[in-house]
Amino acid sequence: QKEVEQNSGPLSVPEGAIASLNCTYSDRGSQSFFWYRQYSGKSPELIMFIYSNGDKEDGRFTAQLNKASQYVSLLIRDSQPSDSATYLCAVNMVGGSNYKLTFGKGTLLTVNP
Amino acid sequence: DGGITQSPKYLFRKEGQNVTLSCEQNLNHDAMYWYRQDPGQGLRLIYYSQIVNDFQKGDIAEGYSVSREKKESFPLTVTSAQKNPTAFYLCASSKLAGGHNNKNIQYFGAGTRLSVL
Numbered sequence: 326q327k328e329v330e331q332n333s334g335p336l337s338v339p340e341g342a343i344a345s346l347n348c349t350y351s352d353r354g355s356q357s358f359f360w361y362r363q364y365s366g367k368s369p370e371l372i373m374f375i376y377s378n379g380d381k382e383d384g385r386f387t388a389q390l391n392k393a394s395q396y397v398s399l400l401i402r403d404s405q406p407s408d409s410a411t412y413l414c415a416v417n418m419v420g421g422s423n424y425k426l427t428f429g430k431g432t433l434l435t436v437n438p
Numbered sequence: 439d440g441g442i443t444q445s446p447k448y449l450f451r452k453e454g455q456n457v458t459l460s461c462e463q464n465l466n467h468d469a470m471y472w473y474r475q476d477p478g479q480g481l482r483l484i485y486y487s488q489i490v491n492d493f494q495k496g497d498i499a500e501g502y503s504v505s506r507e508k509k510e511s512f513p514l515t516v517t518s519a520q521k522n523p524t525a526f527y528l529c530a531s532s533k534l535a536g537g538h539n540n541k542n543i544q545y546f547g548a549g550t551r552l553s554v555l
Contacts, residue, residue, distance in 0.1 A: 333478075357542060368528055368546040369481070413480060417542055425496070426544060428473075428480040 327352045327418045331429035339437050344401040346432050348414030351395070357417035358390055358397045363431065364410045372412070373399060404436045441465065442547035444529050449552045451516065451523060459514045459550045461529035468534040470512035471544065474498060475526040487512055488534060516552065524553050 328351045338344045346360075357376055361369035375381045375388040375397065387400040397416075401408055411431040418427050442463045451457045461470065469488045473481040483496030487506040501520025506512055512531075516523045530544040 329480075359543070361546075368549045371543065371545065374543060415481075415544075425483060425486065426542065428482075430478070430480040 327427060329414055329416050329418075329427050329429040331412075331414050331432050333430060334433040335435050336432055337435045337437060338404050340404060340406060342404050342436075344404045344408065344434055344436070346399040346401075346412050346414075346434065348397045348399075348416075348429055349395055350397070350414075350416045350418065350427075352416070352418040353392075353395060355392075355395075355416045355418045358388070359415040359426065360386075360388060360397075360399045361413040361415060362408075362410045363413055369413055401434075404434075406436045406438050409434060409436050442529060442531055442545060444527075444547035444550050446550060447548065449550055450555050451552060452555050454518045456515055456517050457552070459516070459527055459529075459552070461512045461514065461547060462510055463529075463531045463547075464510060465531060465533070465545070466509075467531035467545075468509070469532045469542075470506070471530040471532075472496075472502070472504065472512070472514045473528040473530065475528060481528060484514065526551050 330349045360373045362372050363369045373388040375390045381388045385402045389398045411433050413431045414429040415426040445460045471486040472484040475481050482498050484502050485504040487493035493504050493506050503515045527550045529547045532542050532544045
């Protein structure tokens with residue numbers, strides 16, 4: 326069974342701190358990795374995507390990928406109360422023409438003012 | 439105004455009834471997907487379609503049916519065979535690149551919340 330694992334949390338950080346969200350995946354052949362943010366009662370929205378090993382930065386968000394360790398993370402700098410949400414990690418676990426994504430169960434982040 | 443439109447926002451099903459959830463996109467995306475989300479759970483794939491008149495079962499297809507007669511539309515029917523249909527249903531779409539490009543960035547509609555009366 327191909328899986329994506331996330332710590333369910335809740336992860337609680339003070340305003341202005343760095344929030345670190347982690348995700349591991351079981352399929353070594355995975356090629357594409359995504360982070361979605363989901364506010365309570367709403368649908369997921371794309372935050373970041375990463376395809377290559379290393380770091381990718383976009384504003385306060387940094388995605389980090391280590392394919393050898395099968396590990397992808399999301400760092401949120403200068404966390405704000407508006408960042409409080411569930412963060413879903415998604416992985417394209419099959420190569421070729423199969424375009425399915427496998428989602429983790431999500432990590433609930435709470436940023437305290 | 440481009441996007442993915444799901445309707446209705448809330449839906450109630452009586453026992454033994456089939457109900458259909460609508461999903462329309464005007465993004466000219468090739469692929470469309472249906473997911474189910476239960477409280478505290480991640481998204482589970484029900485069905486997906488990469489091209490008109492073709493679709494594949496996902497991980498939890500039993501009790502559901504779909505059609506893809508137009509590129510823009512991918513309705514989901516929750517049949518009476520689905521004994522536990524209460525969930526948040528999410529439709530997504532993505533633009534497929536050629537070859538072995540698996541970028542597959544999926545964008546979501548606002549969702550339909552289905553409950554059983």
